[in-house]
Every structure is written in structure tokens, then in C-alpha cells.
Amino acid sequence: MSRAIKILLAEDEPSLGMIVKESLETRDFEVLHCTDGAEALHAFRTDKPELLVLDVMMPKLDGFALAQEIRRYDKEIPIIFLTAKSQAKDVVEGFEHGGNDYLKKPFSMEELIVRIKALLGRVKQKQSKEVIPIGRFNFNYIKQVLVIDEEHIQLTHREAELLYHLTENRNEILDRSTILKKLWGDDDFFNARSMDVFITKLRKKLKKDEQIEIINVRGFGYKLIC
The missing domain is CATH 3.40.50.2300 (Response regulator)
Incomplete structure (x- = not known):
């Protein structure tokens, strides 16, 4: 049992x-x-x-x-x-x-x-994917931190969840509606606005590696390029 x-x-x-x-x-x-x-x-x-x-x-x-x-x-x-x-x-x-x-x-x-x-x-x-490389960054999924050149950048829980799904679909489109329903529970207007805020925060935290981009694919979703 x-x-x-x-x-x-x-x-x-x-x-x-x-x-x-x-x-x-x-x-x-x-x-x-x-x-x-x-x-x-x-x-x-x-x-x-x-x-x-x-x-x-x-x-x-x-x-x-x-x-x-x-x-x-x-x-x-x-x-x-x-x-x-x-x-x-x-x-x-x-x-x-x-x-x-x-x-x-x-x-x-x-x-x-x-x-x-x-x-x-x-x-x-x-637990099965603790550290994920993203360009020059190492993304510690468990501790919710980005590490670059010995600098540690702390993420919130929602930032870490969103970044995890972006990395799982890197260089491919992460469907906007699908990820909203998966992480926010609904793809309504308020949740979409909330996700946009977190995408902006992630872009700022990843800007130390100029080879990394999170682009908005209008009408479809987001794509992590690295």
C-alpha cells in the first residue's frame, strides 16, 4: 500500500x-x-x-x-x-x-x-533534471537559479517553471495557449498578461548572454533561441 x-x-x-x-x-x-x-x-x-x-x-x-x-x-x-x-x-x-x-x-x-x-x-x-545548460548559463531547476561566470541569479518559482518549458522546447515554438493552461490553468486575458510579465523578467535575467533570445511569435507563442 x-x-x-x-x-x-x-x-x-x-x-x-x-x-x-x-x-x-x-x-x-x-x-x-x-x-x-x-x-x-x-x-x-x-x-x-x-x-x-x-x-x-x-x-x-x-x-x-x-x-x-x-x-x-x-x-x-x-x-x-x-x-x-x-x-x-x-x-x-x-x-x-x-x-x-x-x-x-x-x-x-x-x-x-x-x-x-x-x-x-x-x-x-x-528531480530528474536538476541542471540544464542554456548558452553560457547553467539553469539549476531545483534551486531555481541561473549561474553565469560564477554569478548566481535567483528566479521566482513561476520564472523557473516557464524557463523550464522554454528549454524543453528550445528553438521551437512554445504554444501560448498550451503553456497558459499548463502553468496558469486557463488561457484567459489576465493570465496571458501575467505570462507576458514573466517573459519580460526572464529576458532581463538572460541578457548577459547575447546569443540567447526569447522571441514572440505573433499569434502562436514564444521561442527560446540559443
């Missing part, structure tokens, strides 16, 4: 928290449910979960601040934010604070399950 994967759920709305907890447990996950950010931080430190599902608006410590604190200790654990906020700037802020995915309320449990499994699958992929 396989070991149950431990998930930390931080949700201050009692009814929603119970529904999510019970639904995940019926899928054979072990769920630790906390009702505020401070309690969730303590549970993270003592119970060592393998994935976090964090509500953004919580008492004592909100989801963004909680994720930022957790990233000081663990840069790899997958984090999914739950929130009613849906503006592009809110989505970007979530990823900048260390989130791997962002689910807007109201959501279906099936969608949450799919995203949890997708993130857990990416963790396994990362």
Missing part, C-alpha cells in the same frame, strides 16, 4: 476548509487543516507536508506572507493559492511570493485535484 501524500491546507472559512479537507481525504491524501496563517506556519515546520494549499486572505498571517516565510526554508515545496482575487496584478503577486499555481474561488474540487497532481508530477520531473 502506497504512503499517503501529506497536504497542508490553510483556509479560515470553516465550511470550505472542511469540504476541501474531506474531499482530499477521499482521494487518499493526508490533510492538515489550519484556520490561520500563524497556525499553518507552525504546522509546516513541525509536520513536514509535501504540498501547500493556502488561502490568500487569512487572519494573523495572510497567504502571501505565509508563502514568503516558507520560501525562506523550502524553495521546492509546491504551493497553490486559493483566492477570490482575479486581477492580473494579484496573480503576478501570488507567483512573486513563491506560488506555483493560483486557483480562483469558487472552484471545483476536481480542478483542485488535477492541479495538485500536476504539481506533484512536476516535482518528480525536476
